[in-house]
Amino acid sequence: MSHVHIIEEVKKRGKMIDGLTDQLLPIAQPEELYLASRHLIEAGGKRLRPAMLILATEAVGGNVQKVLPAAFSIELIHNFTLIHDDIMDQDILRRGCPTVHIKWGLPAAILAGDTLYSKAVEILAGVDAPPSRIIRCLNILSSTCTEICEGQWMDMVFEGLPKVSEAEYMKMVEKKTGVLFAAATSIGGILGGCNEDEAKALWEIGRITGIAFQIRDDVLDLITPEERLGKERGSDLMEGKKTLIRIHALKKGVKLDHIKRGSSDEEIEAAVQALRDAGSIDYAMKKARKLVAQGKAKLDMLPDSKAKILLKELADYLVMRTY
Amino acid sequence: MSHVHIIEEVKKRGKMIDGLTDQLLPIAQPEELYLASRHLIEAGGKRLRPAMLILATEAVGGNVQKVLPAAFSIELIHNFTLIHDDIMDQDILRRGCPTVHIKWGLPAAILAGDTLYSKAVEILAGVDAPPSRIIRCLNILSSTCTEICEGQWMDMVFEGLPKVSEAEYMKMVEKKTGVLFAAATSIGGILGGCNEDEAKALWEIGRITGIAFQIRDDVLDLITPEERLGKERGSDLMEGKKTLIRIHALKKGVKLDHIKRGSSDEEIEAAVQALRDAGSIDYAMKKARKLVAQGKAKLDMLPDSKAKILLKELADYLVMRTY
Numbered sequence: 154m155s156h157v158h159i160i161e162e163v164k165k166r167g168k169m170i171d172g173l174t175d176q177l178l179p180i181a182q183p184e185e186l187y188l189a190s191r192h193l194i195e196a197g198g199k200r201l202r203p204a205m206l207i208l209a210t211e212a213v214g215g216n217v218q219k220v221l222p223a224a225f226s227i228e229l230i231h232n233f234t235l236i237h238d239d240i241m242d243q244d245i246l247r248r249g250c251p252t253v254h255i256k257w258g259l260p261a262a263i264l265a266g267d268t269l270y271s272k273a274v275e276i277l278a279g280v281d282a283p284p285s286r287i288i289r290c291l292n293i294l295s296s297t298c299t300e301i302c303e304g305q306w307m308d309m310v311f312e313g314l315p316k317v318s319e320a321e322y323m324k325m326v327e328k329k330t331g332v333l334f335a336a337a338t339s340i341g342g343i344l345g346g347c348n349e350d351e352a353k354a355l356w357e358i359g360r361i362t363g364i365a366f367q368i369r370d371d372v373l374d375l376i377t378p379e380e381r382l383g384k385e386r387g388s389d390l391m392e393g394k395k396t397l398i399r400i401h402a403l404k405k406g407v408k409l410d411h412i413k414r415g416s417s418d419e420e421i422e423a424a425v426q427a428l429r430d431a432g433s434i435d436y437a438m439k440k441a442r443k444l445v446a447q448g449k450a451k452l453d454m455l456p457d458s459k460a461k462i463l464l465k466e467l468a469d470y471l472v473m474r475t476y
Numbered sequence: 477m478s479h480v481h482i483i484e485e486v487k488k489r490g491k492m493i494d495g496l497t498d499q500l501l502p503i504a505q506p507e508e509l510y511l512a513s514r515h516l517i518e519a520g521g522k523r524l525r526p527a528m529l530i531l532a533t534e535a536v537g538g539n540v541q542k543v544l545p546a547a548f549s550i551e552l553i554h555n556f557t558l559i560h561d562d563i564m565d566q567d568i569l570r571r572g573c574p575t576v577h578i579k580w581g582l583p584a585a586i587l588a589g590d591t592l593y594s595k596a597v598e599i600l601a602g603v604d605a606p607p608s609r610i611i612r613c614l615n616i617l618s619s620t621c622t623e624i625c626e627g628q629w630m631d632m633v634f635e636g637l638p639k640v641s642e643a644e645y646m647k648m649v650e651k652k653t654g655v656l657f658a659a660a661t662s663i664g665g666i667l668g669g670c671n672e673d674e675a676k677a678l679w680e681i682g683r684i685t686g687i688a689f690q691i692r693d694d695v696l697d698l699i700t701p702e703e704r705l706g707k708e709r710g711s712d713l714m715e716g717k718k719t720l721i722r723i724h725a726l727k728k729g730v731k732l733d734h735i736k737r738g739s740s741d742e743e744i745e746a747a748v749q750a751l752r753d754a755g756s757i758d759y760a761m762k763k764a765r766k767l768v769a770q771g772k773a774k775l776d777m778l779p780d781s782k783a784k785i786l787l788k789e790l791a792d793y794l795v796m797r798t799y
Contacts, residue, residue: 181626183626183629183630185629185633186625186629237586237587241582260563260564263586264560267593268622268625268626271618271619271622271625274617274618274621275615275619275622278611278614279615284607284608284611287611288601288610291597291601291614292601292602295598295601296594296598298590298594298597299595299598302509302587302590302591306506306584307506309583
């Protein structure tokens with residue numbers, strides 16, 4: 154199945170929020186702080202989370218124009234977490250560009266992330282919607298950010314553990330990645346005027362497909378050539394990240410501890426082949442596809458609409474994408 | 477004039493919010509993340525910002541019990557900025573304890589700060605007040621955080637500049653320190669039910685006295701013994717911070733560039749004596765006292781109350797305190 158259609162639909166919505174950058178995140182003083190804050194946003198990104206927020210609004214018959222600042226806000230939160238995570242994971246490349254701490258230094262990167270976070274709250278608080286709905290969304294956004302911190306913490310702690318269970322991995326990626334997708338879809342619904350049951354379903358759809366997205370991300374980190382990946386290939390392996398793939402491989406007796414920062418391309422390639430041979434990559438993909446099926450099933454409670462079909466297509470795309 | 481009275485009044489209000497820690501910032505999972513987040517809060521602090529928020533509520537006849545979570549939230553924001561600033565400034569000691577990045581490492585300190593930030597927004601969004609007033613306060617809080625980032629950025633950039641004007645310093649400390657005091661007093665008023673003019677006056681009082689507080693802080697960094705200061709004495713000098721004192725001294729021809737990280741106590745003492753002799757410390761204190769007088773004058777527009785008297789006493793205390 155071709156994904157050209159859904160990619161175009163996502164891009165269309167991504168462009169809507171890109172058009173808001175100069176208005177909602179203008180380059181103020183000190184200029185370099187704002188350039189650093191905007192760096193990753195301008196370097197690219199698929200705008201999946203804002204697109205999902207907008208699609209959720211469409212799916213409940215809401216006003217898309219009014220939720221665009223909220224969609225922009227979700228993308229800022231995403232980029233805030235990327236900037237800080239890149240510091241913690243010592244990543245040097247993102248979206249084909251040097252990471253913020255590499256280009257501007259550590260203090261600047263901390264502040265650039267903090268600034269995006271503040272702006273996201275400010276922008277969401279200013280959305281044109283009933284105050285009680287805005288407060289609900291701010292509650293979702295802030296508790297989501299707390300969970301992202303918890304998830305990132307777990308991710309780092311797991312690196313140093315000899316063994317992590319699949320259940321622990323699932324809890325970690327739910328927090329690290331799932332909840333922000335969940336925040337996107339539920340905020341899109343709530344600001345679009347949905348009822349309580351729809352808000353819950355939209356949360357679940359975002360949460361489940363977000364986890365599937367992360368599993369696919371872990372796979373892509375292994376199988377995608379660096380120039381397409383936009384970051385170092387195999388960085389998860391080198392950092393000892395306890396991905397679902399690695400957890401499966403460990404059970405199968407695959408040895409990976411020799412892969413470290415500075416390992417050669419050949420060593421990475423051999424490790425990836427070992428993971429393939431052990432069926433670990435297939436195992437993870439099977440899990441991701443199962444999650445997507447669950448997520449899509451949750452969508453059935455929403456009234457039929459073009460947006461609902463697109464959300465299903467998008468869920469499929471999240472685990473089939475090649476970058 | 478003795479400040480025992482106002483110190484006791486501040487402490488009384490500080491204890492009100494300390495009692496909320498286990499309820500509003502419970503030690504959840506992963507436990508270490510929450511221990512790191514709570515570290516500086518539990519290490520001490522004067523609770524000046526929450527006390528000012530509560531006093532502002534009292535001064536406009538609002539319900540103190542209802543604003544306590546907002547006061548707690550302001551203290552979280554303060555501690556979030558301390559954790560991240562300590563990383564950027566490479567400070568190792570705060571409130572007599574190792575800083576968070578020294579005790580838990582850099583990634584943990586970034587996440588601990590981010591977590592406090594999220595929790596602060598979450599808690600403020602949950603205050604028992606009319607939704608439109610809550611949104612207004614969230615707007616104030618988030619734009620305040622943006623300004624704090626701008627101020628911290630300026631502070632760091634200034635370290636590397638040969639010369640900074642007094643006007644530039646004033647703008648920097650307004651952002652770095654003044655606006656959080658302003659957020660405290662105005663949020664206290666707004667949640668307490670004040671009118672627009674009162675909110676503006678409370679903002680100004682917080683802003684001006686916050687700047688005065690920072691100037692006094694710069695002075696204390698020089699003249700307070702380390703065991704009382706709770707952090708390295710003369711750290712501003714060593715980092716090349718462009719304080720009002722240094723700006724004045726540079727104009728008077730005082731040489732300070734030889735003071736660096738690792739300078740001996742004797743070198744610091746000699747530099748401080750040179751600053752005294754040049755009248756630079758007196759100059760800064762005179763400026764701080766003038767600001768406090770301006771701030772107190774703004775309070776006259778509020779109806780007479782015990783809280784109004786206390787806010788005036790507190791303003792005086794901010795520039796007379798010895799730690």
